[in-house]
Amino acid sequence: MLNFSILIDHWDMYIEGFFNTIKASVFAMIASLVAGTIIAIFRIAPFRPLNWLGTMYVEFIRNIPLMLIVFVFFFAPSALGLRINSFLAGTLGLTTYTAAFIAESIRAGIQAVPKGQMEAARSSGLTYVQTMWYIILPQAIKIVIPPLGNQFLNLVKNSSVLGVIAGLDLMYFGDLISSETFVTFDVYIFVAMFYLLLTIPLSLSVSFLERRLAKNR
Amino acid sequence: MIIFHEVNKHYGKFHVLQNINLHIKQGEVVVIIGPSGSGKSTLVRCINRLETISSGELIVDNVKVHDKKTDINKLRRNIGMVFQHFHLYPHKTVLQNITLAPIKVLGIAKEEAERTAMYYLEKVGIPDKANSYPSSLSGGQQQRVAIARGLAMKPKIMLFDEPTSALDPETIGEVLDVMKKLAKEGMTMVVVTHEMGFAREVADRIVFIDQGKILEVSTPEEFFSNPKEERAKNFLNRILNH
Numbered sequence: 049m050l051n052f053s054i055l056i057d058h059w060d061m062y063i064e065g066f067f068n069t070i071k072a073s074v075f076a077m078i079a080s081l082v083a084g085t086i087i088a089i090f091r092i093a094p095f096r097p098l099n100w101l102g103t104m105y106v107e108f109i110r111n112i113p114l115m116l117i118v119f120v121f122f123f124a125p126s127a128l129g130l131r132i133n134s135f136l137a138g139t140l141g142l143t144t145y146t147a148a149f150i151a152e153s154i155r156a157g158i159q160a161v162p163k164g165q166m167e168a169a170r171s172s173g174l175t176y177v178q179t180m181w182y183i184i185l186p187q188a189i190k191i192v193i194p195p196l197g198n199q200f201l202n203l204v205k206n207s208s209v210l211g212v213i214a215g216l217d218l219m220y221f222g223d224l225i226s227s228e229t230f231v232t233f234d235v236y237i238f239v240a241m242f243y244l245l246l247t248i249p250l251s252l253s254v255s256f257l258e259r260r261l262a263k264n265r
Numbered sequence: 266m267i268i269f270h271e272v273n274k275h276y277g278k279f280h281v282l283q284n285i286n287l288h289i290k291q292g293e294v295v296v297i298i299g300p301s302g303s304g305k306s307t308l309v310r311c312i313n314r315l316e317t318i319s320s321g322e323l324i325v326d327n328v329k330v331h332d333k334k335t336d337i338n339k340l341r342r343n344i345g346m347v348f349q350h351f352h353l354y355p356h357k358t359v360l361q362n363i364t365l366a367p368i369k370v371l372g373i374a375k376e377e378a379e380r381t382a383m384y385y386l387e388k389v390g391i392p393d394k395a396n397s398y399p400s401s402l403s404g405g406q407q408q409r410v411a412i413a414r415g416l417a418m419k420p421k422i423m424l425f426d427e428p429t430s431a432l433d434p435e436t437i438g439e440v441l442d443v444m445k446k447l448a449k450e451g452m453t454m455v456v457v458t459h460e461m462g463f464a465r466e467v468a469d470r471i472v473f474i475d476q477g478k479i480l481e482v483s484t485p486e487e488f489f490s491n492p493k494e495e496r497a498k499n500f501l502n503r504i505l506n507h
Contacts, residue, residue, distance in 0.1 A: 168352035168411075171313050172366035172418060173342040182365060186356050 051234045058225045065221030066242045068135065072217060073204045073246070076143040080203070081196075083143065084150025089180065091155050102151070109148035114209055117141045122213045138210035138217070146203045153199060157192035158184055190261045197254030204246050218242050266291045266422065266453050267312060272321035274307060274477075281307050283477040285321070291421075294454045296468040296485075298461075300500060304477040305457045309424050312455065313337075313344045326421055342370055345415025349427040351407040353399035353414070359386070360395045363414045371418070378417070385413035389443050405436025412443055423447065425456040461504060465489055473497045 055062065090102030109117065118141030125132040161184050169179040211219030222239035226232050267289040274282040281304045289295050297305045310316040311323055314330050314337050323330045328340050354362050363382035367373045373381070386392040389409035391402075399407055408428055415423055425444065429437045441463050448454055448467045458464065464471055464485060471488040473481040473496075480494045492498050 162352070164348060164350055164352035165354065167315055168346070168348060168354075169366075171315060171341055171344070171346040172414070173338050173370040174366060175338055178369055182369065183354055187354075 050237060051231065054225065054229060054231055054234050055238050058221075058229075061221040061225055062218070062238065062242060065216065065218035065239075066245075068216045069204070069207050069210075069218040069242075070246065072135065072139045072142065072207045072210060072215070075139050076146060076203055076207070077200055079143040080146040080150050080199075083147040085154055085185075087147060087151035088154035088158060091151065092158060094176065106148045106151055109145060110152070112145075114141070114145045114206055115212060117145050118209050118213060134213045134215045135210065135217075138207075138213055138215035142203065142207055142209065145206070146199060149199050149202070150196065153195040154188065154192055156195070157188035160191045161187045193254065193258050193261060197251065197258075200254070201247055201251060204250065205243065208243075266293070266326060267455070268322075268324040269308075269311075270322040270324070272311065272323055273319045274304075274311065274316065275319045281477050282311070282318070285479055287472065287479060287482070289453065289455065291453050292451045293469045294448045294452075294456065294467055295470050295472055296464040297455065297457045297472045297474060298459070298464060298500075299474040303475045305474050306426050308474065309426050309455055309457050312422070312424055313341050313346060315346075338370070342366075342418055343421045345412075345418060345420040345423040347408070347411050347415055347423065347425045347428045349430050351399070351404070351411045351431075353407055353410055355399055358396050358398055359391075359402070359410050362399065362410060363417045366414070367417050381417055382413065385416045386410075388416070388446070389413045390439070403436055404432045405439045408432065408436075408440045409443055412440070412447075416447075422453045422455070425454065425458065427457050427459070429458065429460055459504065461489070461501075473500070475500070 087102050087105055090098040091106070093099065118138050121141040121144070122132065122134060122137040125137070165183055165187065166179055169183045170176070174182070207217055208219035209215075210217040211223055214220055218239055222235055226235040229235065267287070269285045269287040272282055272285040273280070285308065297308060299305045307316055311318055312325055312330065318331050325340065326343055328335055330337075330340065353359075354365070357365065360379060360382055363385065364375065364378040367378040367381065368375055383392060383395065386395055389412055391406055391409055394402060394406060394410070399410065402410065412423075412428075428444070429440050432440060437460070441460060444454070444456070444463070445467050456463075456468075466485075468485050470482055471485055472479055473488065473492075473494065475496050481488065481492065481497050483493070488497070489501070492501055
């Protein structure tokens with residue numbers, strides 16, 4: 049039987065970690081969605097240097113472990129004599145990393161929109177950017193929702209990397225409680241439950257959105 | 266209105282268009298026919314720069330289409346295009362499909378754009394579908410919406426790239442009727458089609474193209490009764506006698 053007194057005694061720490069995990073995740077979701085969309089457009093824009101930049105970003109970032117990227121954000125500023133808040137460093141690292149994967153999902157979604165859509169819109173005099181905004185992206189989003197949902201789930205779980213650099217998230221407080229109480233199993237089970245509290249509703253809302261978008265073309 | 270002068274196009278080693286010379290006057294209806302793979306779609310798609318050319322000169326409405334300084338978006342406002350597979354925007358209603366470019370490109374107010382759209386929907390015979398989505402329309406209806414979408418920009422030229430090739434036989438007529446009406450009103454039209462009846466009835470001139478070369482340019486009467494080129498004869502035999 050789980051030792052619930054651990055949960056009750058350390059409730060404040062669990063909750064603080066829980067909310068910091070939410071904060072980091074929500075920030076990283078929004079920022080990586082914006083950055084990922086821009087990188088995706090870089091990758092497919094009819095302009096070589098941008099393609100090249102986009103490809104460099106994706107190939108570098110997604111082939112480096114997340115933890116190393118977070119370390120860069122954490123240690124590089126101090127090497128330059130600056131101080132960075134560990135929560136911020138972790139969230140930025142998470143954003144940078146996730147943006148590469150989101151860019152790939154969005155690129156695939158954009159390229160799944162039939163080529164004729166671009167031709168029809170461009171031949172009516174719309175600019176490339178207008179065509180992207182009014183015609184291509186609205187159709188790509190529907191295609192992209194399921195893979196994007198996966199990326200967001202990964203992001204929430206990956207936010208646990210903040211624990212390694214004392215990022216005040218759920219994982220960090222889990223480690224702290226465990227080292228205070230010398231209990232491991234129960235402490236981390238509660239941590240896992242808090243993660244599920246985030247990920248299961250997220251997963252359900254993605255499938256809900258998917259079904260709704262499938263209905264109204 | 267449209268002048269091809271010594272136009273060549275290569276896809277890698279493949280010489281798609283070879284020394285194309287062609288003048289199309291304002292108000293003229295030119296029908297381009299030829300076997301598949303002959304380059305007829307490519308020819309039409311060069312006119313609004315959906316395809317680039319390798320050499321030569323192409324002047325549309327007094328503008329060099331393939332000049333780097335040409336504002337292609339501005340030129341394209343004057344050239345409507347209708348595709349084989351319609352390419353309506355599936356996430357927008359019929360009305361939104363037609364009003365998008367007039368609003369965003371020409372800067373026309375939404376109410377006025379909608380009035381214009383309704384006018385053209387009446388003209389193509391489906392005003393009742395204004396608020397439907399393309400997926401609920403038949404092929405013929407979708408293509409008529411696509412024509413209305415092109416016309417709503419009040420273009421000087423309309424390009425048709427096999428507009429009836431993807432349609433069920435019973436809906437081909439309704440699209441051709443709309444095109445005939447348009448031709449009678451004096452629209453400059455360049456039409457790639459396999460509809461020989463349409464070509465014979467509506468075209469001012471027929472351009473026969475094979476293997477990237479224009480082999481014959483003549484009036485429909487001449488072309489259908491007395492084709493000069495051997496390959497044109499063979500082509501007509503294959504397409505008409507069965």
